[in-house]
Amino acid sequence: MLGVNGLIRLCHDINRLSMSYCEIRGATITTPDLQTENLSEFDHGWSVVVWNDPINLMDYVVYVFQKVLHMSRAQAKKHMMEVHQQGKSLVAHENREKAEHLVHQLQSYGLTATLQAL
Amino acid sequence: MKIEIHSEAISLHLHPSEAIWLLNTFQFLQQSYETPMEGLTDQERAYWKGSLLDPDASSSQLKNESEALELERLIWRGDRLKIVNRWLDQFNGFKPQQEFEFKFLKEEADALLQITNDRRLLLAANHEIGEEDMHHDLEKLHQNPKAGALIEIDFLAFVQSAVIHCLEYEEE
Numbered sequence: 001m002l003g004v005n006g007l008i009r010l011c012h013d014i015n016r017l018s019m020s021y022c023e024i025r026g027a028t029i030t031t032p033d034l035q036t037e038n039l040s041e042f043d044h045g046w047s048v049v050v051w052n053d054p055i056n057l058m059d060y061v062v063y064v065f066q067k068v069l070h071m072s073r074a075q076a077k078k079h080m081m082e083v084h085q086q087g088k089s090l091v092a093h094e095n096r097e098k099a100e101h102l103v104h105q106l107q108s109y110g111l112t113a114t115l116q117a118l
Numbered sequence: 119m120k121i122e123i124h125s126e127a128i129s130l131h132l133h134p135s136e137a138i139w140l141l142n143t144f145q146f147l148q149q150s151y152e153t154p155m156e157g158l159t160d161q162e163r164a165y166w167k168g169s170l171l172d173p174d175a176s177s178s179q180l181k182n183e184s185e186a187l188e189l190e191r192l193i194w195r196g197d198r199l200k201i202v203n204r205w206l207d208q209f210n211g212f213k214p215q216q217e218f219e220f221k222f223l224k225e226e227a228d229a230l231l232q233i234t235n236d237r238r239l240l241l242a243a244n245h246e247i248g249e250e251d252m253h254h255d256l257e258k259l260h261q262n263p264k265a266g267a268l269i270e271i272d273f274l275a276f277v278q279s280a281v282i283h284c285l286e287y288e289e290e
Binding site for chain 2: 056060096100103104108109
């Protein structure tokens, strides 16, 4: 059994891990299945969107997708065409930190990339 | 322009006019990277500020993360200035009537793509070049007030394509 201080510390740790909630009922503690429910929700809660622009070359966009997003050439071409024809393409679903990092990298090549909450 | 692959470097063999365009690109970028944000045009400032979120998203969302992106974009300017300064050293003694070999390390190929793309995007921003302008009619180009910018954008696209194909060839 955890003491009150132990429960508080545990809740604090769980909050630090961005868990959604921690319910304390009497001497028991109920948390969601941290390994599956919450982590999967938070893991891929953000999209990276690349927008069309008239300047970047098609070959260049394909190259950057392969380089930054580690796509195959066929995947990179498909997403490039989506950007070109539909104005944008969702190129990754990640946790926020990773998605933010990808946006930075894509922008370092001059692509118009943004972060979008799912 | 001819492109040559060495063991650790790539050479661009440029005609005199192409060398002048590339020199002009690097000189512009040297000045642009050196200029503090407040000294840049509105369009250039907007370019360097960037945006983490879609235009529709609330500006209060992810404020810290947006500021982090702005800071990182400023760091890119400093990093790229160092590379451009080094590349400009190659032009010491360049004579405008002569062919010119511009050489860069293979590990700098991505920097070349990023830096030339900065110039293409900044030209487009400063001259308000859009989709229609990019499909310009070559025969009527001399009548177009954006001709100089469009020619440089096209020339740098040619350089980028050549470098990308060279890298792909290397991978195969």
